[in-house]
Amino acid sequence: MSLPVHIRRCAGLIALCAMLALAGCDLEWEKPDLATPLPERFRAAAPTSAPSFHSAHEFAGRFGSAELTRVIDEALAGNNDIAAAVARITEADAQARVSSAPLFPTLSNVNNFERLQIPSTVYGVGVGNSAGLATASSTSSSPFGARRIDFYSLGLNASYTLDIWGVNQDASKAARLLANASRFNRQVVEIATVASTLNAYFAVLNAQDQLRIVNENARIAGKVLTALKARREVGLATVLDVAQQQTVYDTQLAMIPPLQQTLAQQINLLAVLLGRTPESFSIQGTTLKRLHFPKIDPGLPSEVLLRRPDVAEAEARLASQEFSVLQARAAFFPQIQLTGQYGVESIVWRNLATPQAIFWQVLATTTQPLFDGWNLQGQYELQKGKYSELAANYRKQTLTALSDTENALIAIAQTQRHLSLQEDSVASARQALTAAQARLSEGTIDIVTLATNETAYFQGQLVLEQVRLARYQAATTFYQALGGGWSATTREAEIARADAAYETDKGLWP
Structure with missing residues (x-):
């Protein structure tokens, strides 16, 4: 029995709409170019082998402080940012399981x-x-x-x-790659936590060093003030001389409260990084001068990219998005x-x-989708746009990794040079102050010259400690720039663990 004419016409119209819909959809996709030319070596360092440290514990041990190593270990075990990153791994694994569910009956x-x-x-x-x-x-x-x-x-x-066109398979692969990215992100968080802990520990020791310096400077200024008051008693010094030295002395005393505040707050920051209450935490270390500066080689630029978990994370997110694009394209069929x-x-x-x-x-x-107001086409273009965005972020991340390493190498070299020059400057200022104090005892120097030498010496010491702190912070930045001991081998192990998490209790299908 033949169909009525109006039904046959509707069927023909629907078929025509379907052909027009597919004809109007641009399903071609030209992926952005990801190639980034890599230099053969770093400008600020000669070509060397890869760094020999493989963990935060090992890197911390190179500073020669058992307390610092213990602090780093405690941060790795108790830091809440790391715990949150671990929880995100569980979430990503679960999401991968959810996204893979349509593969099964x-x-x-x-x-x-x-x-x-x-x-x-x-x-x-x-x-x-x-x-x-x-x-x-x-x-x-x-x-x-x-x-x-x-x-x-x-x-x-x-x-x-x-799943003829791979819609569900693409969704599963995209989610599993995001699970890999969550594991790389956990490494990024760990490295950032270790760097923050190192810098906070260095800041504590630096504040203690500056407090000792300011207290000693106040003692020196007070001793000179006492001498000037005695000289005024016998008419060898004026009220102006005493007032000027009083200013120098009071200036040193005024610097103590801010340093004590910095010390207490940095200790509290360390406690939070370790996942402890400030009241239950204390530091025994006393000075940065007792620490050893670690010797680390950067390796080659290509090796740095393999050692950076943030680069691996950006790469995994980009690979995941590629499957999201393929999933959006398959939805047309x-x-x-x-x-x-x-x-x-x-x-x-x-x-x-x-x-x-x-x-x-x-x-x-x-x-079969026929016409949906170009919703599928919009979804497809949206996923392609996200891929282009992530591709740009990936290229930027590779450049940032190389730039971070170069900057850290420059900082280490220049802070070492600055430290050496500042030590010479402080030594000269100390000699000048000693000579000025001797001439004061002889009564052959005016108070302005003495105060100038005092101020130069006092400020020079504080600058020296700031430079010393900057040098150790440069070591922390270098550790972070090199990926914190992470490696391509670590990346493979993380991916293997992610695959094992997915395969667990999956069964025989599909």
Whole structure:
């Protein structure tokens, strides 16, 4: 039997719309170029082998402080940022499992018990008899002449979407790569935490060093002030001389409270980094001068990129987004879903075990997008745009890694040079102050010259300690720039752990 003309016309119109929709969709995709030319060596260092440290514990040990090593170990174990990053790994693994679920068939058990009452106003006209229900053993009568019927159903429902175009497979791969990225991010957080802990520890020692210097300078200035007051008593010094020296002395005393504040706050910061309350934490270390400056070689630029977990994270997110683009493109094509039902039904409970109660159904459904207001095209363009954004971020991350290493090398070299020059400057200022104090005792120097030499020496000492702190902070920056001992081997191990987490209890399908 032929279809009516209006139905045939509608079918033809729908087919035409489908062809026009697919024809109007640009499914071509030209991926952005990710190539970044790498230099053969760093400008600020000669080509050397890769750094020999492989962990934060090992790097901390190179400073020669058992307390610092213990502090770093405690930060790795108790820091809350690291704990949050570990939790994000669990979340990403779970999300990968959720995104991979459509790869598997779904099976559910559906059991029903139904009781139906047919009123006598319907039953009386023979509806119940015509259905054969009035004589069934599961029926009963109510006081009003109505019939009550029981219905039992036990069954299984199954469904599975044929992943012909790879929609579900792409979603699974994208989520699994994001799980890898979460593991790399955990390493990024760990390295940042170690760097913050190192710098906070150095700042504590630096504040203690400056406090000792300021207290000693105040003692020296006070001693000179006492001498000038004695000289004023006998007419060898003026009130102006005493007032000027009093200013120098008071200036040194005024520097103590800010340094004590810095010391206390840096100790509190360390406590938080270690996951402890400030009241339960203290530092025994006394001076930066007792620490050893670690000797580290940067290796080659290409090696640095392999050692940086932030580069690996950017790469994993970019690879994940590529599968998201492929998933959005595959959504344009037909989807085929298979569904099935199998079970038993009866109005009598005991008849459920008989072959006559078995029922089953198999259904195949094909869905083809025809027109959705260009939603699929918009989703496709959106995913391509995200890929281009992540590609730019990846290129930037590689350049940042190289720049970080170069800057750290420059900082180490220049702070070492600055430290040497500042030490010479302080030594000269000390000699000048000693000579000025001697001439003061002889009564052959004016107070302005003495105060100038005092101020130069006092300020020079504080600058020297600031430079010393900057040098150790440059070592921390270098550790961070080199990826904190992370390596390509570590990356492979993290990926293997992620794959193992996905495969656990997966079963044989698909």
